[in-house]
Amino acid sequence: RYVVEICDQLKGDIFQKFLESDKFTRFCQWKNLELNMQLTMNDFSVHRIIGRGGFGEVYGCRKADTGKM
Incomplete structure (x- = not known):
């Protein structure tokens, strides 16, 4: 019963x-x-290379204003 109710709700206007x-x-x-x-x-602020591949290099960086990697 609950599964049917859930399916009906998902089919309804949930996205709208x-x-x-x-x-x-x-x-x-x-x-x-x-x-x-x-x-x-x-x-x-760029720290170091953390990977290399066919398309270039990936650097470990830190955003200067937030300090997040």
């Missing part, structure tokens, strides 16, 4: 409700902010 939710609005605002950020090498 998500699109109309505050969470989706906040997500869109964040993505817009994220896409408009202009990062340069000066925004990072």
Whole structure:
């Protein structure tokens, strides 16, 4: 019985409700902010090479303003 109820809810307008939710609005605002950020090498402190491959090298970096890797 519960499985049928869950399936019915998932088939319904759950996605439409998500699109109309505050969470989706906040997500869109964040993505817009994220896409408009202009990062340069000066925004990072480069530490060392952590990998090499056919397309180049991967460096371990730390974001200068947050300190996050």
